[in-house]
Structures are given as structure tokens and as C-alpha cells.
Amino acid sequence: MFDANHDPESPLFQTFDSPSSPDQGPPRLARLREQMAAQGLDACIVPRADRYHGEYVAPHDDRLAWLTGFTGSAGFCVVTGDKAAVFVDGRYRVQVKAQVAADFTPVAWPETTHIDWLGRELPRGGVVGFDPWLHAMDEISRLERGLPGLTLRPVDHPVDRIWTDQPAPPAEPVFAHPLAFAGEPHEAKRRRLGAGLAERGEAAALITLSDSIAWLFNIRGGDIPRNPVPHGYAVLKADGSAVLVTDPAKCADLGDHLGPDVAVRPDADLAAVLSETGGPLRIDPQTAPMALAMMLDEAGIETRHGPDPCRLPKACKNEGELAGMRDAHMRDAVAMCRFLAWFQAADRTTLTEIDLVTRLEGFRRDTNMLREISFDTIAGAGPNGALPHYRVTTETNRALGEGDLIVLDSGGQYPDGTTDITRTLVVGEAGAEERRAFTLVLKGMIAISRLRFPRGVAGAHLDSLARYPLWLAGMDFDHGTGHGVGAYLCVHEGPQRLARSGEVPLQPGMILSNEPGYYREGAFGIRIENLIVCQVADPLPGGDARDMLSFETLTWVPMDRNLIDPDLLTAEERDWVDTYHATCRDKIGPLLPEDCGAWFAAATEKL
Template sequence: MFQSFDSPTSPDQGPPRLAALRKHMKDIGIDAFLVPRADRFQGEYVSDHDNRLAWLTGFTGSAGVCAVTQDAAVVMVDGRYKVQVKAQVAKDFTPVNWPETTLTDWLSDTLSTGAVVGIDPWLHTIEEVGKMTLALPGLKFRAIANPIDAVWADQPDPPMGQIIAHPLEFAGESHADKRARLARDLAERGDGAAILTLPDSVAWLFNIRGSDIPRNPIPHAFALLRADASAVLLTEPGKCTGLDDHLGPDVTVAAPDQLEALIRDTQGPIRVDQASAPRALADMFAKAGVEYRHGPDPARLPKACKNAGELQGMRDAHLRDAVAMCNFLAWFDTTEQRVLTEVDLVTTLEGFRSETNMLREISFDTIAGAGPNGALPHYRVTTETNRELADGELIVVDSGGQYPDGTTDITRTLVVGDAGAEEKRAFTLVLKGMIAMSRARFPRGVAGAHLDSLARYPLWLAGLDYDHGTGHGVGAYLCVHEGPQRLARTGDVPLQEGMILSNEPGYYREGAFGIRIENLIVVQQAPAIEGGDDRDMLDFETLTWVPIEKRLIDLDLLDRDERDWLNAYHAECRDKIGSLLSGQTAVWFHAATEKL
């Protein structure tokens, strides 16, 4: 459960591993090889067995790709990781900012016509390979066995975590009803079956949870759902001990190597989500001579729209988590902070969550970045980077818990002593954006891309911005990052009731400080407004109830509506969890929630 502070790799390991990979590439006759941060399930988080990008390059971020030729090796990352990647990779690897330079741009500029690009077809989606092939007709893309596996001598074994049933009271709907609901959609669209390749979709569909991925309660599994609502769970049978009664007679378990035989025996067409299914599946269909067609993962949108049971579980989990967070914040404010380190913050916060006696896991490695480390949005403290807190520094603490009834994710920015005027100004601009999103009211049909600028506008007016989305979807005791909903420029899915999102604008000044404030919010039907035109409108319910640091606010920058919102938020914090706190935490909480 508790976070490790060891570095998974170090830069000096990169050059010999790169040399071994290049030798193997030469032996098998490929000119380039692509190493994505991906496994066959296309999740954001990967097991130790599948962490090939980190093993080769040292880069540990959750998104990126390395392209290797005999003469060059680049690591392409987005704006979240442009500082981190420079610190983690050896000089043999050249960091490249994406999307300023795309992978296809680099391959086109680097490789000659006729060059052979090796890809592991399990690690690239059907859509991705299709786009690369169309964009680079002069290159030859060859599906190969992964050459990193051939040179990674001590590669860990694939995970074999046990799968457990997820209680109906938290799932809110039986898996038989879910299968029937999704099967009706398949039949109406003329699909004989669908293959689900996203483990959180599989976990949601069958009301199961697993432990194959750190921090995410999901199993490594595919599923075949037929239009008659029967289904096959494709995972190692040894992981399913004791699940027979839960799964029932209409769900069978088969080993992953039975997938090709199942495809041959299934009446098509079979739906496959080309945006998430590995290219290897398309090759299987071609070999079996079975028709498949592209369509959305049938579970993805239903999973995103939480039902009443899931929402209640999330509310309960957030109240429990808020108590742990307040215990932590009270401890922080009543401790001699200048003798603390980032590691102290991480271990103490995890300890308070453990004291709830309900914590199953943390929902991601806790981010506790002090001073310049806070300017790395996805910073992960290690024994080498651990920093003592210093007077006047800001600390970004982004953390969450996995509880049997829900998943939490919260960020608060703290300060040691007194912050400078520039830090307070930036914090207040971020707070204004976070409040604007919390207060948003919008017509049905609006997507996250339409709302993203609400959180950025106060920063934009000051010539500032941040290089990550404003919010991601969140699962209900599932993955802390869940699609398809997003509050971001790329968020093109219309928001619907029950979708849970993070609201987390930020600001990061490289080498100096970082700021982020995050609550989770859920889309709900908005109440009618007198004088309105009866338009169908939505707004957000807040799930997170933890005070926001008032000492970092420049009050002159908040207007009356923003002050009223923050005062009302703190008053509701009192109503929600005030009675659950005691001792020094209760004293701290009373002061932290006083009106501005």
C-alpha cells in the first residue's frame, strides 16, 4: 500500500540498455523501434513487467514514447513532463516536446524511404497504427515480438493478482443487468458481440476488482460480450478462485490464449474500439476470417455515468477521506515544518488514511513537491530528490485513496511560514479559476472543451497558463483517471449526469514553485432559475470537503461572488465533517473554515 521512494531506474543504466536494444534491432533487421508507455490494455498505469519505457530510458511519467534508431533515441512527452524528463534520462536520449513535434513528424524527418519500423502490435492501438501507416506511406511498419523483452534479463513476471467480487451495494447494479443493457445496444446496432480490452471496463461490467496494477483495483483481463448477454472473461483462470457464484452460469472464464479461438467461434460482426484495442486484435480477425467493425467500447460511457449507489459510495468515501486530510493538514500546521521533508509529508498522510481502517490502496503515488519540486506537475519524491521544507516555500500535495466504496483525488497547496506577494497572486488566480468551474452552469450537450477556459481565464488575463487539462474523469473504486469525460481542450464528450471529474487548475514556475487546487465534482441536473427559458441545464455537485489555505489568498483579487462561494464552501465543510473531528484537528479546522 505505502509508497516506495526508490528510483525505479537511474540515468547511468540507460546507455548499456540502449546499446543492447540496438544490437537486437540490427539482428532482426529493423531500422527503428517504438517504445510506448503502454501495455496491451492501453492503460495509463502499467505493471512492473510492462514498464519498458522506464526500464529503457529512466523516464517514469505516465505518458510518453521513445523512438530508437541506430543513431538517435528520442523521448517524446507532453508539457506535464518537460522538466521531469530532462532530469531522468541519460544524455543518450533526447527529450522532445509533444505535440509541438509529433511522432510521425520525427519519423518522417529521421528515416529514409523504405525504412522498417518495428512495433509490438499489442502495445499500439488499431487507430494509432492506421494513422501512422497513412501518414508515412514511405515507411514499412512491421509487427514483431518486443525486442526489449529479449534484452531485459531480469524482467519481472506478469502480475497474477486475485480477482474479487465488488459488492452490489457499491456497484449499484447487478452485472447481469449491466450485461443485458449493453447487449441490447449491441443487438440494436447489428453487432453479434463486442470485445472489451480496457480492464476498468471489464471490472465495471462484471462487478469485479483486481490488483494487477499498482494503485488501480483492476485485473488484467479482456472480455467478450455477446448480443444475447452471455460473456467470457478472458484472464488467467487461477486469478478467479471463488468467483463462480458471483459470475453465474452466463459468464465463463477462459485463458487469454483462447481469444483467437473464441473469435473464430463467435457470430460476427464483432465490435472493437479501435481507439483502445491493440493492433494485434485486427491481425487475429484477419487470420480467423471473421468480420469486425469499429465502434465505441460499450461499457465506457455507461461506466462514466455513475448510478445512485456509486454516487453515494463516492460521497461517503470523500467524507472519510476529508477527515484524514484534515488530520494531516492540522498536523502540518502544528508541527515545526522546517524540520520536515517531502517524504515525511507522504508517509504521514498515508498513515492518516490508513487510520480510517477502510483504505485499500492509495489511488496514485502521492505528489508532495516543495519549492521548485512543486513546479513539476507529476513529481514523485524519491530518496534522491527528497527535499527539506524551507521557510516561505509552497508545497503542492496531490493525493488520494482507494476505498471499497469510492476513489478520491484532492490537491491542496500549503505554505511554510509566509508566502511572497507573487506566490499569493498566482495562488489567488488559480483559486478564481477553480471557483469559476465549481460555479459553472451550462446547457446539456456542452463538452469539457467548452468549459476548460473558465478555469484558465483569470490566469490568461495575467499572461499565465498551465500545461495540463483542467480535469479528468474519476472512477468509483476504479481508476483515478477515467475516460471519456475530460475538462480539457481535447474533451469532446458531452457531459452527462453522474460523470465525475476533477477540477484542478494550477500554475507552475520552473525552478521556483508550483500551485494546484483540486476538488472532485459530479455533473448533475441544474435547478430551474426564475426568469429563465426552461432550457435543460446542468451544473456540478462538489464531492471534496477540505478547507483551502486562506493564508495564500490575496483578498484584493477576489470579487464578492468569489468570496461568497469560498465562505459557503467552508461553511459546508463544517456541516459535512465538523462533527467527525476532534482534538487539535477540530481546533485547526474551526480556524481554517472561518469566514473571510
């Protein structure tokens, strides 16, 4: 069992150091400009990206954080001879100001694009350097169209020439993902997707996303922290056979898992593999690096632009994957409830944000099933909670104070599923304004949870429903309402999302987060998050025969009733909260140890 006096010297998944600090930025920026001058560049783009173009990068590829100090999961920097702009979206506009030196200028993106900025900053004929491995085909096409007076020059990235202690590229072992959790043999997946290529007259598809490759072959890896995926490329052929391009030494433990129809070739063979493929070859311009397009063009391979064939099937979880996700969420709920019971009983004003992170990780480890946390735990107390993606470090670690709200966003990677949950906690008594804001956020979360909607509706159509109570009060939040979630894969998964950019119609089996929030800079933050899965809705008496969808809730952890103002809820919303807490009691109560009983009974009482 987890020791309440957890040894702080024992290994932890999460560390609390910073990859860079503001004072390191200026000298690194000066060296980068020297390198740019040596390469004849007037500007250089520094993205947060790698050769595989997923959302997450290994330490080897975190050039943006190394140069600027900014550690957010999205953003990029554009450097010229006299300016350095860091482009971030609404999630990071408070965070970036605290993490970068005055030599870097934060720019609100996408309100201002790098096309707009470069067009203003560079004279006609200026040369912009970009690493073709770190930019997708579509992005370079947009730059070429938007900057006709400038020259885009592919280069080896200048940061790599000055980053003398750059970590080595990852090379973690690849292992088989059990069929019981995958829900479908990889041979069947390959045949099914290959048949789809053949129907479109395509000989093969080039797959670059690491989670697509992991899903297609029923394998997992460790090349990206917190995400169980291997780096590599794959060519899926119309007959269902495939080539996996990665370090063969990483696959030594796979045995005969891949079978005779999957060849493993080293990275050095990538150009040869592409040359042997023939055409037409499908390539996804949204995710494939420009370098691969250049390689295919040089080889004379006919290409067709189309979506990664794995993304949509991967998003629509089968029954095996859904069963595993349900089990993982039950296990994770026990860990979360044990943490919340401990937190309720603790002398909270003696605790810090790091104490919360380490204690919660300990309870998840105590399940004896935790492979990893699914992302660095967000534990933002007081004003730190106003940073939606705050990550505590030893420098920012804040002691909890009376009346503080705490945004606690965390998750686990288990062999059968991935979890992601946010609960907002309070130290002592919350103020009236904080309770009002929390309840407005809760109303939006309930609205998504209760939804019924026609098939064909996309996330963009639903996002505003979570914001409606806040909008009526003149409030909002600067992130999407929800992202897709993988099944023992990446905690952020496309193409499904609940956001203004969510254009893909929702389908049964898609798992999403439901996490509206509210953030008041310098004061507090609020977010409530459950995971939900899209399902076919049961018909209602008096309704027509229209094909409707709804959401099944996966997350069963009580919400802090001390933060709820029942007078702001409708009767239906109060009923939803009471029913949710009754279900938590039925599902999770029997699994909890006795020392959680008093807290759990109070936490799940009716409003």
C-alpha cells in the first residue's frame, strides 16, 4: 500500500526542474543569430516539433523550450536579426510572460500569424530558414503562398548546431500491445485499411504519426515521455502488408508479433523503402514533414494527398478498447478518491503544489498497474491556477493558502487505458465569486454530459453549449472544451475534439474530454473535467426515428460540493449532480479502503 509518509527520495515519474530559464535565453539567442548569419538567413523558425509531427516531443527535439524557456505544449518562435517573437495561443499568454526573457516578444496566435509578422518584419527578398523535417507540407505551402516576396530555404536547423549538450534521440524498446486491450488483431486492421486504399486506386499510404503506427501494429513504445509510442515511419500497402521503418534493435523484444507480412527496416533505408513503394502513394499533407515530400519528389513517386488512414479508425474505439478504458477509469477513480480523502484530512496550509503532485502519483502507483502518468500533473494553487497548463517547478512551487482554489489536472497510463481528470479543490472556505464561477463552469460541463445530438454533428457545433452559462455572465475560457483521448496511447488524440476547430463529425466510440473552465489572471483558476465516450443514444418516448448520439461518462470521482452554489443550478442540473454522485457511490464506494469512508459519504451526499 502507498505509505502516507512517502519517501521523497523514491523515484518519481514527474520531475520539477525547468529545461531552460529566462536568463539563459539571451546568450542562446545571440549564438543562434551568429549561426543564422553564417547560413545566410534573415529569419529562422523554431517550432516545437520533431520528424514525426505528433503533438509531443522528446527532450532531443524540444528546441523551443531550450531556446526561449517557454514550456507550453504548443507554440513556436520566429527569430530575425533584431527580434524574436514567441507565438502562443490563449492557453499560454500568462505563462509565456513568466518564462521568457525580455529579448523575446510574446505574440498572440492565431490572431497574428507568422505570415503576417514576417511580412512586416523582413524586406522583400529576405531569406527565411526552416528545417523541412520539422514542418508539415501544408504549413510550408501556406508560407509560400503568404510570403511571395520572401525566399523559404530548407536548412539543417541552426539550433542543433549550437545546442552542445542536446540529448540523444530516444531509442526505447518497442513491445506488443495485448490483443485483449487492442480489441482487433493488427493483421485485420492492415487488411481493412489496405482494402480502403485499393478502393481509391492507391498502392500504399505513408504513415508518420507515432500513435497511428502504435495503433496499426498493436505495439507500444517509450520514445515520447508520458506517451507510450515508438518513433518510426510506416508504409501500408493495399494488400495489407507493410514496412515499419525504425531502429530494428528497438524491436528485438517483439518476437514474431508483427508476422511475415511486416518488414522492419532501419532509418537509413527510408529513401530506398519509398523508392520501392511505387504509386500512387497517399501522404497526409497536414502531418507529413516537408522533407518526405521532397524525398518522394526526387524519387519520382506519384503521390496523392489524403488523410492518415489510421486516424479515424483509431479514434472510434472498439469494444475491447472501451472495456479497457472503463476498467482503467475505475482503477484511477480509486486512486483519485484516496488522494481526495487524504487531502480533506490533511493540514492543507502546510502543503505545497509539489506535495500534491507527488502524493497523487503515489496513490496511482499504489494500483500496481500504473505504467506512467499521462502528462505532467497540473497543480496550480491560487494565481498559478489561472495558467491553464501550469507546470510546477522548484522555482514556482507555491504553498497552499487559506481560501486558495487548486486546479488539479492529472492522469495515468495503464496497460488497458489512458485517463485524464481535473478537479478544482478549495483550501478552507471559497469566496462567493469563486463559488459562482465554479458553478457556471459546472453548468457547462453538465450541458455536454446530458447532450443528445443527431449523427453528423461535429465538435465545433457543441463547443458553445459548454460556454453558454459563462457567456451570459460575460466570461469565457481560451481553450477548447474537449480533446480526443487515446486508449493506452496519447492523452491528446485527433481528429475528434470539442472546440471551434472541431470539424470532424462525432462517431460512436470516440473518447473526448469534457473540461470547461474559467481563469482570472493573478487570482484563481477553475476547471472540471470528465472523460466521455460517444455512443448511440437510446430512443426517447415521443421522439421520431432520427439517428441520435449521446455521451457515456467514464470518470467517476466526486466534485467538491463546497464549491457548488445550488441556487444557480436548475432542477435538472441538481438532479444530474446527485445522480452522478450516487453513481460514484455505487461504482467506486465498494472499492475504497475503510479510511476513505467518512469523506466519501459526505462527498457524494445529495445537494
